[in-house]
Amino acid sequence: MRFTWLGHNCWQIGLADRKLLLDPFLNDSPTAPMKADAVDCDELLVSHGHFDHISDAAAIAKRTEARVFANFEVGEWLKGQGVAESRIEQMNLGGGVDLPWGRVTMTIAHHSSSLPDGSYGGNPAGFLIEAEEKRIYLACDTALFLEMKMLGLPRLDLAILPIGDRFTMGINQSVEATLLLNPQHVLPCHYNTWPPIAQDSQQWASAILQKTAAEPHILAPGETFELL
Numbered sequence: 001m002r003f004t005w006l007g008h009n010c011w012q013i014g015l016a017d018r019k020l021l022l023d024p025f026l027n028d029s030p031t032a033p034m035k036a037d038a039v040d041c042d043e044l045l046v047s048h049g050h051f052d053h054i055s056d057a058a059a060i061a062k063r064t065e066a067r068v069f070a071n072f073e074v075g076e077w078l079k080g081q082g083v084a085e086s087r088i089e090q091m092n093l094g095g096g097v098d099l100p101w102g103r104v105t106m107t108i109a110h111h112s113s114s115l116p117d118g119s120y121g122g123n124p125a126g127f128l129i130e131a132e133e134k135r136i137y138l139a140c141d142t143a144l145f146l147e148m149k150m151l152g153l154p155r156l157d158l159a160i161l162p163i164g165d166r167f168t169m170g171i172n173q174s175v176e177a178t179l180l181l182n183p184q185h186v187l188p189c190h191y192n193t194w195p196p197i198a199q200d201s202q203q204w205a206s207a208i209l210q211k212t213a214a215e216p217h218i219l220a221p222g223e224t225f226e227l228l
């Protein structure tokens with residue numbers, strides 16, 4: 001399973017025969033290595049309504065005819081942007097959808113969620129992906145929360161966590177989250193997109209190595225981590 005960081009919270013996830021895309025923010029992102037019209041996906045996951053997670057979602061969903069996973073309110077908004085109703089998988093916190101290739105569960109996130117036009121975005125979320133006998137947790141925009149302890153059970157192969165601080169967890173809470181989740185591997189994101197969320201990723205990796213059992217992997221935008 002391959003995880004390519006497209007900057008910020010945008011990840012392309014390559015399964016054996018599926019391409020997933022999380023939180024497309026490409027055309028207006030200062031760090032994205034590609035534009036929205038160059039990205040390919042079969043399934044599109046949207047964690048919440050903020051522009052830095054959804055700005056290219058409607059255009060990509062329409063062009064690629066991807067299946068879209070989003071909460072009820074974000075799903076309604078995407079319909080209004082012209083995304084076909086039949087391809088939107090509306091869900092909400094704690095709920096999952098079984099698919100031929102695995103399962104996608106929407107997990108809690110402590111954050112906020114309004115859409116670019118100011119309309120109500122419902123509750124923000126993270127995602128748990130179960131596929132190819134792996135369990136992957138995409139925290140998305142969130143504070144630290146104690147239920148992470150349960151998301152890590154019975155085991156977690158990979159956690160992708162924000163470390164930018166200010167709008168989400170910072171480095172210290174990301175280390176605490178890693179202790180609760182106990183993943184085998186951990187990747188940082190949602191940092192260095194703009195100066196207010198600048199972070200020293202080496203400092204984060206050192207803290208992960210010192211205090212947790214997880215293996216940290218720092219990527220530059222455009223780079224790929226392969227989960228074996």
Ligand code: NI
Pocket residue numbers: 048050111112141
């Ligand atoms: Ni946000």
Ligand code: MN
Pocket residue numbers: 009050052053141167190
């Ligand atoms: Mn964000």
